Amino acid sequence: MEKVAAEVGGTAGFALDEEYSEQGHDPEMTRAFxxxxxxxxxxxxxxxxxxxxxxxxxxxSRPMRAFTMPPELMRPMLLGVSREALALTAALLQSGATAVKNESNGITHGRERWLSLADEAVAATTDDELAGVLYRATVKRPISTGELLYSCGMHLLGAPDVELVATPTTNDEVEDCVTLMDTLAMYLLTDERAAEMADGEGFRLTEDSPRWLLHHYPDDRHESDDIFYNPLGYWRLTPA
Structure with missing residues (x-):
């Protein structure tokens, strides 16, 4: 594992954490997954x-200080690290690891899903296409508080997370909510106009779709030293 981490994740400084890595069965691991x-x-x-x-x-990885960088430098750097993390995940699975979970966003995928995402990242021919793959690999959603849905993991890609004021009760409603969240998230990741969004602006999937209002909030869900904390905050969608 140490050799694979050094060879595949060298650019981002990925290395085995010898302090917490250990041989033996961890009875809490199933629940964590x-x-x-x-x-x-x-x-x-x-x-x-x-x-x-x-x-x-x-x-x-080595400590990231991306959030002290100008936005035009921050996001490409974080996308590069996330791409390298995905490649490292695939390499570990192909070298004997049996399951992988990302501690920085609380998400995991099955072995075949991880490998498929890694292949898609390699095959991506545009920045937008790569961003879409990394989003699916990295961002956990929808997470429910009972009153709203939210995402976790956009900080790893250099963008705010997304919240949606909704309480879906059927699978179809959940899928509709995820589509809305994903569309806004990809807009934040790939469209330069996202940097100009202001509180109170409208957002909709199509001209005929329901209109939602955008409001920006700080990430007060996590402490600033929490690995889930997003210093770029959240964009919340509320019904217009």
């Missing part, structure tokens, strides 16, 4: 791999 949206893409083989693991390895 369950809390990380594993059910979305995990197969029986993935669950078996987690339940029967005989060691846990933590891989860290």
């Amino acid at each position: 369950e809390a990380s949206l594993a059910r979305v893409s995990f197969t029986d083989a993935d669950w078996e791999a987690v339940e029967e693991h005989d060691g846990v390895a933590y891989v860290l």
Whole structure:
């Protein structure tokens, strides 16, 4: 694992954390994966791999200071690190690791899903296409508070997270909410006009779709030293 981390993740300074990595079974690991949206893409083989693991390895990047950079430098740098993290994930799985979870956003995917996303990132031919792959790999959503839905992980891509004031009760309604959140998130990641958005502006999927109002809020859901904390805050969508 240490060799793979150094060879594949060298640019971002990925390295094995020897202090917390350990041999042996961690009885809390199954629950940790369950809390990380594993059910979305995990197969029986993935669950078996987690339940029967005989060691846990933590891989860290070097400290990131991207948020002190100008925006035009920050996002490309973070997208590059996220692309490298995805490539490293695939390399680890192909070198003996049986399951991978990202601690910086609380998300995991099944083995085949991770490998598929890594292949898509390699095949991406435009910045927007790559951003879409990294978004699907990196951003956990929808997370529900009971009163609204929100995402976690956009800080790893250099953009605000997204909130949606909605309480869906059916699978179709959840899918509609995710589509709305994803559309706004991709706008934030790929459209230069997103930097000019202001509180109270409207947002809709199409000309005939319902109109939503945009409001920006700081990330007061997490402490500033929390690994989930997004210093760029949230854009919240509320019904117009």
